[in-house]
Amino acid sequence: MIYIIALLASLIFLVVGIVKFKIHPFFVLLLAAIGYGFITGMRAELIIDSINSGFGGILGKIGLIILFGVTIGTILEKSGGAMVIATRILNLIGEKSIHLAMMLTGYILSIPIFADSALLMMNPLNKVLSKKSGISYAGTTAALAMGLTASHVMVPPTPGPIAAAGILGANLGDVILWGLLVSSLSLFPCYVYAKKIASKINIPIILEPIANPEKKPALWKSLLAIVVPLALILLKSVMDYPELNMQPSVVKSCISFLGTPVISLLIGVLLALVLPEKLDEKIFSATGWVGESLKVAAPIILITGAGGIFGKMLQNSGISDIITEGFTGLEIGLFFPFFLAACLKTTQGSSTVALITTASIVAPLMTSLGLNEPFLQAMTVLAIGAGSSVASHVNDSFFWVLTQLTGMNVKQGYQVQTAGTFIFGTTAMVIIYIITKLIH
Numbered sequence: 001m002i003y004i005i006a007l008l009a010s011l012i013f014l015v016v017g018i019v020k021f022k023i024h025p026f027f028v029l030l031l032a033a034i035g036y037g038f039i040t041g042m043r044a045e046l047i048i049d050s051i052n053s054g055f056g057g058i059l060g061k062i063g064l065i066i067l068f069g070v071t072i073g074t075i076l077e078k079s080g081g082a083m084v085i086a087t088r089i090l091n092l093i094g095e096k097s098i099h100l101a102m103m104l105t106g107y108i109l110s111i112p113i114f115a116d117s118a119l120l121m122m123n124p125l126n127k128v129l130s131k132k133s134g135i136s137y138a139g140t141t142a143a144l145a146m147g148l149t150a151s152h153v154m155v156p157p158t159p160g161p162i163a164a165a166g167i168l169g170a171n172l173g174d175v176i177l178w179g180l181l182v183s184s185l186s187l188f189p190c191y192v193y194a195k196k197i198a199s200k201i202n203i204p205i206i207l208e209p210i211a212n213p214e215k216k217p218a219l220w221k222s223l224l225a226i227v228v229p230l231a232l233i234l235l236k237s238v239m240d241y242p243e244l245n246m247q248p249s250v251v252k253s254c255i256s257f258l259g260t261p262v263i264s265l266l267i268g269v270l271l272a273l274v275l276p277e278k279l280d281e282k283i284f285s286a287t288g289w290v291g292e293s294l295k296v297a298a299p300i301i302l303i304t305g306a307g308g309i310f311g312k313m314l315q316n317s318g319i320s321d322i323i324t325e326g327f328t329g330l331e332i333g334l335f336f337p338f339f340l341a342a343c344l345k346t347t348q349g350s351s352t353v354a355l356i357t358t359a360s361i362v363a364p365l366m367t368s369l370g371l372n373e374p375f376l377q378a379m380t381v382l383a384i385g386a387g388s389s390v391a392s393h394v395n396d397s398f399f400w401v402l403t404q405l406t407g408m409n410v411k412q413g414y415q416v417q418t419a420g421t422f423i424f425g426t427t428a429m430v431i432i433y434i435i436t437k438l439i440h
Contacts, residue, residue: 003319006039007361010310014357018348025353026299029306029360033313040317050312058308059301062166066304067297068265069157072225072272073113074293075283077121079275080215081222082109086122088219090129098129099143099195103187106147111155112226114296115148116401123405131205139199141406142416146190146424149392153351153385154179154428157229157265159297160355163304164384167311167359168366170377172261173237176230178378179385182435186386186428193423198416203407217275225275229268232259303353307360315364333370334383334436337362338429341387349396354388375440382432390425393418 010032017028033054037047076082086105093101102122109118126144130137156162156176165175236259239246246252257263273279282288337358345354362380366372371380392399393414403413 003040003317006036006317007314007319009039010036011361015344015347018353024299025348025350025357026302026306029303029310029357033306033310036310037313037317040319042313042317046316047313050316051309054309054312055305057312058167059305062163062304063301065157065162065166065261065265066159066301067294068262068269069112069159069162070114070297070300071290071293072157072229072265072268073117074289074296075269075272075275076222076225077113077117078289078292079217079222079272081217081225081272081275082113082118082121083125084216084219084222085109086125090125096133098133098135098140099191101129102126102140102144103147103191103194106144107151107184107187108226110148110151111158115152116398118148119145119398119401119405127205127406136199136201137203137205137406138201138408138412138416139194141203141402141408142194142198142420143191145398145402145417146187146194146420149351149389149398149421149424150183150187150190151179153355153389154183154382156233156261157268159300160352160388161381161385162261163300163307163352164355164359164381165378167304167307167356167363168377168380169363170381171237171240171374173233173240173259174374174378175381176234177237178435179382182382182386182428182431185431186424189427190420190424193420198420201408201412201415203412215277221274225268225272228271229264232264232267233261235259236264300352300356304356307356310357311360311363314361319364334376334379334432335429336365336369337371337380338383338387341384342390342425343387345388345396346391346393349392349399351388351392351396355384358384358387373440376436379432379436383429386425386428386432388425389421389428391418391422 013032013035014028017023018025034047037050086109089105089108090101093104105122106118109122122144126140127137130140152158152160154161156165156172161175161179165172236255239252239255258267276283284290340361341354341358344357345351366377366380371377394410399413399417402408402417403410408416
């Protein structure tokens with residue numbers, strides 16, 4: 001009983017510390033882990049070992065992956081490559097289908113770029129096209145926001161899903177494949193909501209003078225840093241399927257090496273360097289693009305490491321045996337990580353924090369929950385991603401970026417963003433459950 005009480009106390013401490021007292025998630029996770037260890041009666045030596053091995057073990061697996069993913073996104077954004085991709089998508093789909101264009105553009109851009117940054121980048125284009133087409137600005141914004149959210153919580157190399165996959169030991173290629181399927185299917189009701197319901201909200205459009213556009217890179221260059229790493233990871237994942245029974249060869253060895261996430265994303269970083277017109281200190285210096293990506297990645301890496309400490313503390317305490325006894329005969333499975341992530345997201349605001357924290361808590365319980373098979377590990381990452389999108393409201397920075405950029409009031413923000421993320425998250429969980437029942 002003391003283990004469950006300690007876990008609940010730790011979770012309450014996490015929420016109160018982050019939400020009420022605004023303490024950085026890294027320190028809250030670290031203190032919660034240490035407090036849990038002492039409450040459950042763990043030896044001091046074991047607590048110290050859990051801290052060291054938990055932090056180092058997780059970052060040894062995914063620290064560089066997160067850094068490289070953030071670096072790719074920063075270079076794409078700063079060089080204008082992301083805007084090139086967005087503009088081409090809009091040209092292909094057409095202004096008459098602006099809701100679909102915004103949703104699809106947001107979906108693609110949020111894979112390498114943080115949702116907040118992608119929204120800031122896309123909003124001027126969204127505003128101009130809405131005004132030009134005479135379409136509700138609220139409706140197109142809802143479509144854009146849902147597209148950004150979908151890939152942000154489910155499709156690597158976004159840092160949150162990458163971290164969750166690494167913590168749970170899920171195959172990254174499987175997470176990408178299933179993440180693309182689940183997130184895209186979950187956007188159908190979001191599209192209907194954006195076009196039919198959110199479009200009824202009236203938001204005035206005030207256009208600002210257009211500055212001189214900078215020279216943008218070619219489309220094929222812009223796509224390289226995204227497409228090549230994803231293709232390598234997916235190819236390695238397919239080759240590793242036991243059903244294919246592929247024999248050892250030089251080609252397989254090369255693809256296995258290049259398709260390893262840390263190597264494929266490093267290749268993505270190198271390919272992203274073809275985008276700037278000139279490779280100088282503006283790119284490589286501590287205050288340049290690379291330095292900026294390090295500043296963005298550092299908090300995520302630290303939070304991930306602290307989450308690893310929490311997970312290791314749970315594992316070393318022996319709570320999994322208690323969970324096994326308590327869940328015997330219950331088919332709670334994927335719904336536990338979903339609801340836990342939803343609670344953390346709703347109470348503290350950050351999807352990335354919800355993803356990492358939930359994965360850290362669930363990792364030592366995977367066997368107890370019956371989720372320790374490769375397919376179910378990937379589904380668990382997606383279930384956590386679905387929960388981490390329910391629901392974005394006033395404690396989420398993205399909520400305020402969206403409302404302040406568009407001129408929405410809080411009520412309209414709830415109607416557009418909060419309702420939209422709730423629809424997406426719950427739909428995604430239903431789809432995950434159906435897929436799991438059909439396949440497993």
